Amino acid sequence: MIHTQATQDVIRRLAVVGSGLAGLTAARKLVAAGVDVTLFEKSRGPGGRMASKRLTDPADSSADIGAQYFTIRNPAFLDFLTEHAGTGCWGQWDGRFRYQGADNGWQNMRPAERYVGIPRMSAITRALSAGLDVRTGVRIACLERDTDELWQLRDTEGAVHRGYDAVLLTPPPAQTVDLLNDSGLASLADDFNIQISRMQACWTVMAYFPDGAGADFEALMPNSRVLNWAANNSSKPGREDQGEWWVLHGDPDWSDAHTEADPDQVADRLVKEFRHFGAIEAMPGTVRVHRWLYARPKARTGPGQLWFERERIAIAGDWLDGGRVEGAFNSADSLVKRLASLGVLPDSP
Numbered sequence: 082m083i084h085t086q087a088t089q090d091v092i093r094r095l096a097v098v099g100s101g102l103a104g105l106t107a108a109r110k111l112v113a114a115g116v117d118v119t120l121f122e123k124s125r126g127p128g129g130r131m132a133s134k135r136l137t138d139p140a141d142s143s144a145d146i147g148a149q150y151f152t153i154r155n156p157a158f159l160d161f162l163t164e165h166a167g168t169g170c171w172g173q174w175d176g177r178f179r180y181q182g183a184d185n186g187w188q189n190m191r192p193a194e195r196y197v198g199i200p201r202m203s204a205i206t207r208a209l210s211a212g213l214d215v216r217t218g219v220r221i222a223c224l225e226r227d228t229d230e231l232w233q234l235r236d237t238e239g240a241v242h243r244g245y246d247a248v249l250l251t252p253p254p255a256q257t258v259d260l261l262n263d264s265g266l267a268s269l270a271d272d273f274n275i276q277i278s279r280m281q282a283c284w285t286v287m288a289y290f291p292d293g294a295g296a297d298f299e300a301l302m303p304n305s306r307v308l309n310w311a312a313n314n315s316s317k318p319g320r321e322d323q324g325e326w327w328v329l330h331g332d333p334d335w336s337d338a339h340t341e342a343d344p345d346q347v348a349d350r351l352v353k354e355f356r357h358f359g360a361i362e363a364m365p366g367t368v369r370v371h372r373w374l375y376a377r378p379k380a381r382t383g384p385g386q387l388w389f390e391r392e393r394i395a396i397a398g399d400w401l402d403g404g405r406v407e408g409a410f411n412s413a414d415s416l417v418k419r420l421a422s423l424g425v426l427p428d429s430p
């Protein structure tokens with residue numbers, strides 16, 4: 082079949098794969114520009130790496146297991162959050178943030194505006210998903226052309242979702258490359274694969290201290306080859322925990338080297354490092370473990386976002402723009418601006 086474009090001009094229906102911040106940002110802006118948007122998300126809820134884990138022991142707790150906090154340098158991000166998520170589900174997290182300098186002496190991080198979701202990180206993406214057509218629990222396996230040369234998305238259960246003028250992919254790079262390869266679009270993957278660095282893993286431990294850990298800091302970044310970050314999740318605004326939930330993140334290189342390690346051993350190791358570097362005497366009660374295979378980019382990121390005009394496929398995500406929460410917003414924001422400038426959106430956003 083001769084390859085023709087579905088519609089040379091306007092994108093009326095668009096599918097977004099992934100409902101992390103990049104997917105949700107793009108979706109809200111595209112809906113505002115008159116596009117009919119459907120999001121497909123493999124997990125049970127939206128949010129991606131702005132994830133919070135519900136914890137039952139003790140009851141009714143949660144801990145932020147992905148992004149710990151975010152910064153807002155781009156005024157457009159502030160405007161977007163205020164307009165689309167409101168002001169009740171996020172706020173500033175003040176605390177004593179310590180890091181170890183080159184001489185191993187402890188330093189206080191400079192005061193900064195650090196934001197978190199309230200009462201949990203995922204409250205933000207939950208608010209941003211309101212009113213959008215988000216199909217959760219649907220893992221997209223590949224993209225295909227239908228007989229009208231429109232895109233159809235086949236999920237891993239074999240269901241087919243039809244009739245899209247364009248598709249936006251927002252999963253981390255390895256998963257995006259897999260999707261393109263499985264869709265006969267390996268040439269697109271080749272096109273950007275060399276421009277980006279791969280994502281590193283992150284072992285995450287949630288440790289509950291019923292009587293508090295007794296720390297004189299809220300977050301710690303030690304000179305450890307094992308432990309990258311420890312934070313008192315219960316010190317974030319809006320958490321009403323009786324004791325303290327601490328979130329410990331493994332060092333990226335260490336996590337990469339131990340992706341197949343026994344989770345119990347990982348937990349023991351990270352708790353031991355935390356107690357050592359934080360001079361913590363208390364022992365945790367409940368301990369839970371989560372493994373991120375794709376957490377943060379190793380180094381270089383770019384070029385912001387991608388739009389393949391001929392195929393009508395867009396790619397956005399933090400890994401194309403700095404690798405952080407704000408980068409996910411910036412990537413999606415610049416993608417929608419680019420589409421608007423090309424005149425392929427029904428209305429101006």
Ligand SMILES: Cc1cc2nc3c(=O)[nH]c(=O)nc-3n(C[C@H](O)[C@H](O)[C@H](O)COP(=O)(O)OP(=O)(O)OC[C@H]3O[C@@H](n4cnc5c(N)ncnc54)[C@H](O)[C@@H]3O)c2cc1C
Nearest residue numbers: 099101102103123129130147148149221252398399405406
């Ligand atoms: C451990 C950790 C700590 C972090 N700490 C910070 C921090 O302190 N500050 C900061 O700014 N950033 C931090 N980050 C990074 C931040 O979380 C990300 O930059 C941001 O959340 C990425 O958003 P995104 O939308 O680009 O990608 P994601 O949030 O990864 O969204 C992609 C979505 O695609 C879905 N998906 C993937 N494949 C498919 C498929 N085939 N079908 C359907 N859905 C699919 C995924 O389930 C996911 O929901 C951290 C991340 C991790 C993991």
